[in-house]
Amino acid sequence: MIVDLDLPRVRRARAGTDTDVGLEAALRDRVDGEVRFDAGSRAAYSTDASNYREVPIGVVVPRTVDDAEAAVAVCHEHGVPILSRGGGTNLAGSTTNTAVVLDWTKYCHRLVSLDVEARTAVVEPGAALDPLNDQLAAHGLGVGPKPSTHASCSIGGMIGNNSCGSTAQAYGKMADSVRRLEILTYDGLRCWVGPTSDEEYERILAAGGRRAELYRGMRALRDRHAEEIRARYPDIPRRVSGYNLDALLPEQGFDVAKALVGSESTLVTVLQAEIELFPTRSASALVVLGYPDVVAAASDVPAVVAHGPSALEGIDSRLVELERNESLADEAIAELPRGESWLMAQFSGDDQDAVDRAARGLVDELRRRDDPPSAKVLDQPLSEQQLWEAREAGLGATAYPPLSSQTHPGWEDAAVAPDRLGDYLRDYLDLLSRHGLGETAVYGHFGQGCVHCRIPFDLGTAGGVTDFRAFLVEAAQLAASYGGSLSGEHGDGQARGELLPIMFGERIVEAFGELKALFDPGEKMNPGKVVHPRRLDTDLRQGSDHRPWEPETFFDYPDDSHRFSSAVSRCVGIGHCRGHESGVMCPSYRATREEEHSTRGRSRVLFEMMRGEVITDGWRSTEVRDALDLCLACKGCRSDCPVDVDMATYKAEFLSHHYAGRAWRRPLAHWSMGWLPLWARLATRAAPVARLVNRTTATPGLSRLVKKAGGVAPQREIPSFAEERFVTWFARRTPQVPAEPHPRGRVLLWPDTFTDAFHPAIARAAVTVLEAAGFQVTVPDAEVCCGLTWISTGQLPVAQRVLRRTLEVLRPQLRDGTPILVLEPSCAAVFRSDLPELLHGDEDAHRLAAQTYTLAELLQAEAPDWRPATRLDRRAVAQPHCHQHAVLGTDADQAVAARAGVDLEVLDAGCCGLAGNFGFEDGHYDVSMACAEDKLLPILRDTDPETLVIADGYSCRTQIEQSDVGRTPVHLAEVLAAAVRGYPPRGERPERDLTRRAS
Structure with a gap:
């Protein structure tokens, strides 16, 4: 379910030149797609995963390949450059330019046709690799190359880069998979290209026209440079640099499609691709050598x-x-044998015994040496997967090394012949050392001689940029001296285009220019990349001229030098937030497929706000506000982003300044839901008041008025307030007198607003569990709040006041180390993460962060031997709250549930879509439900009715209850309380029965 939005920025016109305005109008008139020339869209596409930044003229999101053809025609008529962009993860600057950007990924991602017998497919360029492979898996087929960005990289981008990945050892580069391409030239020629026999060549010439001109020119170019091509092109597995002129040689079948693979949008626009597929392998074993x-x-x-x-x-x-250090792959790292460096050799096939024999054969041979490497054979899928994920996490892990400078791409993926890799690496490490860059991680596709590393270049000073350039020149000379390629995977773009003469010599580079002139005589196709490239030390995103705005902020950003500008620059652009497979990040992108509504897109917009050139009005920017509007503040990026971007915090910071001094401009929902703790307290002062409020919000006519006044989506049901708050019940109850003094000591049960005023039965259940486990339960002796709703709506001065008061109330417990049990995960996450950054330096804030527990964490840490009286013997699925996923974790939940005889599966179902106030706000309902329909609701519809549904988060419970799945989720406290009381839940609605008994 993809939400097609009428976004505010689509309706805004950008003040620009007459040419831009005329171009925009023509594109809108003739393209059935989305045309965007506003500052927010241009900011979102201003850079990729490289060091470079060039602000585009505008962005076109075509609905079909025919729309893209119309867009190119308009650009040709106006004489403006174009750039075809896939997943935008390029590390060489190939997908950033002052051009009209074509973003294929929202609509043009269809599997057009599939021939299972021939093992081929025709695919549109915007198809992301993982979702495409999911479609193909039913037929036992898949795409061969698999870059580490497989969750988000697109087929078009893989063709543009000639992508490889770890599987290239078996399947080769993308050029080896491409059978045919449907191409479009800047001047309008549209045709299919591929291998060209002499007979077909003659037919093309006889037909005449632009296609005949191209083929005649390519044949003549090839014939002039054939011997030089054969002599200068390195015969290695990973030669990705330069144009594939060798594919035009007679012995290669004059294959025009393969010649255009890796041309980085500088020659043609690819409209469709026919690619070869490969059988998926069911058996595998992994040998790790130390x-x-x-x-x-x-x-x-x-x-x-x-x-x-x-x-x-x-x-x-x-x-x-x-x-x-980043706790990215602890289990996988534990699988490594003894050593300081490792080779991971994967063996695959259809017969597990044969695969295991091949793996053991390698180990046996190596062990016969005098000084063999250490070795371990892994044949369990989970262990293998964890190690591969550890390898794929390399870029994220090396981007921000602790106690070191930020690292950058630049010399990212050079390749040499595999049998020369050891000598090359020895010299390369020496080169790094001589330039003072020795603390650099080295990894990569060693089986094909390709080496990855991010390097701590100093790009912020003139001297550092000079050293950056000098290093790249020397590195290119070193790779060329080994007969290697400057790029073994990511292309040349701007990072290496200028260095190509070192590798190929002047004559081959002249031939590249001839091919460029043949296809693109006006140099309008991604200009300044590969051919006639811009200097590698210009257009740097954070170069020596970078001087971002440094405003005062509410959050402290301790991991980013206490600077908001550094925090919003964390994103390295690899696009993990644009995945669709697992984790939480990024629900709004999954719902909209919009770059601007991905974590990366928002980071780019904020970066441009701090730079002040494209977005010039700082905190008052409506472009930034609109980009952040669909951020659910789920915090999924805080854990799922490889470099720990925390967009929920950035959004709260921005909103607080955006509305500062003009509170009347705030959305109504900021007053109704942002101040929910106050309204809840007033509504639950007494049972008659709660009943009156509930009747009012449930009466159709009055309910509509209340929703409109509060900025609530009309489709939403307003939850009912409890007639008796938990704290009222706790004050009047008679505590059970234990047979002996409470052996576990005291615990303070935090009365969060959601539990206290809406679901007090959960807190009562928690009291039952805690007392049964031997704790003395207390509650705060004054009204308290964590400030969550004020944080999420960007009312940070109020949140700080609320939190300071909370610390005052809790001072005795913080001084004596009393555990603070928080039943609502989002409130616990405030204490663990937001509080120490909002009140940075306040020792009590840090104490509260350290003393905060979820129920499962508390029982694991303080009552590891406790078991409830009864085993429920039930199966359950749990939807973890996004903040729990991001900040708290769920490791303890399964273990504690097992004590009650509950077999708990923690779902990997993404965000529920409600996310606190987000899903209630008017205008967000469709996106909210699209997030829920992405995975969660389909899973629950297929879940056995006898299976318990556990959701500790109030938002998650509410979203599920207000959907059509017919389930009433419960809190873990209610499950454990049922086991304490000794009656297993039964009935058609196990959750309802459990809730009633637990109450």
Whole structure:
């Protein structure tokens, strides 16, 4: 379910030149797609995953490939450049330019046709790799190359870059998978291209026209440079640099499609691709070999390759150390054998016994050496997957190393012949050391001689940029001296285009220029990349001229030098937030497929706000406000983003300043839901008041008025207030007298607004559990609040006042170390993450963060031996609150549920879509439900009615209850309380029965 929005920024016109205005009008008139020239859209596409930044003229999101053809025609008529962009994850600057950007990924992602017998498919360029492979999996087929960005990279982008990934060991580069391409030239020629026999060549010439001109020109170019091509093109697995002129040679079948693969949108626009598919393999085994250093590991590559692994990757101790520090892959790291660097050799096939024999054969041969590497064979899918995920996490782990400078791409993926990799790496590491860049992780596709590393270049000073340039020149010379390629995966773009003469020589580079002139004589196709490139040390996103605005902020950003500008610059652009498979991030992108509504897109918009050139009105920017409007503040990016972007915090910061001094401009929902703790307190002062409020909000006519006055979506039901708050019940109850003094000591049960005023039965259940487990339960002796609703609506001065008062009330418990049990995950997450940053330096704030527990965490830490009286013997699924996923974790929940005889599966179903106030706000309902329909609701519809549904988060419970799945989710406290009381829940609606008994 994809929401097609009439976004505010689509309706805004950008003040620009007459040419821009005329171009925009023509595109709107002739393109059945989305045309965007506003500052927010241009900001979102101003950079990719590289060091470079060029603000586009505008953005076109075509609905069909025919729309893209119309857009190119309009750009041709106006003489403006164009840039085809896929997932926008390029590391060489290939997908950033002052051009009209074509973004294919929202609509043009269809699997057009599939021939299972021939193992081919025709695909549109915007198809993301993982979702495409999901479609193909039913037929036992898949795309061969698999870059580490497989969750978000597109087929068009893979063709543009000639992508590879770890599976290229078995399947080759993208050029090896492409059979035919449907292309469009800047001047309007649209045709299919592929291998060209002499007979077809003659037919094309006989037909005449622009196509005949191109083919005649390519044949003549090839014939002039054939011997130079054969001599200068390195015969290595990972030659990605330059144009594929070798594909035009007679012995290669004059294959025009393969010649255009890797041309980075500088020659043609790809409209469709026919690609070869490969059978998926059901059996696998992973051999991990440990070596004393990375040079030793690289030197052993030829011996390992001789055994025919389907993938062979290398990682060094620096990468492992960084991942361990970030807790990115602890379980996978534990699987590594002894060593300081490792080779990961994957063996795949259809017969597990044969695969295991191949893996053991490698190990047995190596063990016969005098000084063999350490070795471990993994044949369990989960262990293998965890190690591969650790390898794929390399970029995120190395981007912000602790106690070191930020790292950058630049010399990201050079490749040499695999049998020369050890010697090359020895010299390369020496080069890094001589330039003072030695603390650099080295890893990559060692089986094909390709090395990845991010380097701590100083790009913020003139001297640093000079050193950056000098290093790249020397690195290019080194790779060329080994007969290598400047790029083994990510293309040339602006990062390496200027260096191509070092690798190919002047004559081949002249031939590249001839091919460019043949297809694009006016240099309007992604100009300044590959051919006639812009200097590699210009257009730097954070170069020596970068001087961002540094405003005072409410949050402290301790991990970003206490600077908001540094925080919003964290994004390195790899687009993990644009995935569709697992985790929470980014629900609004999954619902809209909009770059501006991804974590990366919002980061770019905020970056441009701080730069002040495209977005010039700072905190008052409506472009930034609109980009943040659909951010659910789910905090999924805080855990799922490889570099820990925290968009929920950035949104709260921005909104607080955006509306400062003009509170009347705030949305009505900021007053109704932002101040919910106050309204809840007033509505639950007494049972008659609560009943009156509930009748009012349930009466159709009055309910509509209340929703309109509060900015609530008309489709939403307003939840009912409890007639008796938990704190009122707790004050009047008679505590059970234990047989002996409370052996576990005291615990303070936090009365959050959602539990206290809406679902007090949960807190009562928690009291039952805690007292049964031997705790003395207390509650605060004054009204308290965590400030969550004020934080999420960007009312940070109020939140700070509320939190300071809370710390005063809790001072005795904070001084004596009393555990603070918080039943609502979003409130617990405030204490763990938001509070220490909003009140940075307040020791009580840090104490509260350390003393905050969820129920499962408390029972695991303080009552590890406790078991309830009864085993429920039930199966359950749990939808974790996004803030719990991001900040708190769910490791303890399964273990504690098991104590009550509950087999708990924690769902990987993404965000429920309600996300506190977000799903209630008018204008957000469709996106909210699209998020729920992405995974959660379909899973619950297929869940056995006898299975318990657990959702500790109030938002999650409410979203499920207000859907059509017919389930009433419960809190873990209610499940444990039922086990304490000794009656297993039964009936057609197990959750309802459980809730009633637990109350």
